[in-house]
Amino acid sequence: MTVTGVVFLLVAITEIALEPGGAKVFGAVTGAFSAVLVYRAPRAGLVVDDFGITNRTVEWTHRIPWCEIASTGPAVGISASGLGTSLTLVTHEGRRIVLRGLAGYSTRRTTARLQKTKAQLDARIADHRTSCPTCARPGPA
Numbered sequence: 001m002t003v004t005g006v007v008f009l010l011v012a013i014t015e016i017a018l019e020p021g022g023a024k025v026f027g028a029v030t031g032a033f034s035a036v037l038v039y040r041a042p043r044a045g046l047v048v049d050d051f052g053i054t055n056r057t058v059e060w061t062h063r064i065p066w067c068e069i070a071s072t073g074p075a076v077g078i079s080a081s082g083l084g085t086s087l088t089l090v091t092h093e094g095r096r097i098v099l100r101g102l103a104g105y106s107t108r109r110t111t112a113r114l115q116k117t118k119a120q121l122d123a124r125i126a127d128h129r130t131s132c133p134t135c136a137r138p139g140p141a
């Protein structure tokens with residue numbers, strides 16, 4: 001993803017430097033998109049800390065506090081090809097959040113990685129429920 005961004009950034013710089021009018025605008029737009037891609041792609045993934053879970057994708061970042069998370073579960077068929085898989089968080093209000101920062105193709109290796117991550121997240125959720133004074137919810141929701 002980062003390599004793709006760098007290639008598009010170089011094409012954009014070339015268009016801005018060498019091409020007339022309209023191509024410069026196209027180059028500027030392509031360059032801005034590429035710069036975002038180059039900056040965000042290496043930061044995509046999941047961050048788990050005392051606050052909760054931060055889900056970073058190329059497009060956006062979502063922070064979900066532990067207090068809002070009711071459960072975790074699988075997310076299948078999440079890509080345009082239908083072959084992508086990841087995990088979801090379900091909030092106490094019933095909102096489902098796909099953790100696209102963990103997404104990968106449905107392979108045995110990905111499935112094993114996601115099962116391990118799910119077990120770790122479930123343990124953190126359970127720990128939070130026992131130690132958080134504002135989470136007086138009995139058991140998993």
Ligand SMILES: [Zn+2]
Nearest residue numbers: 067132134135
């Ligand atoms: Zn809490």
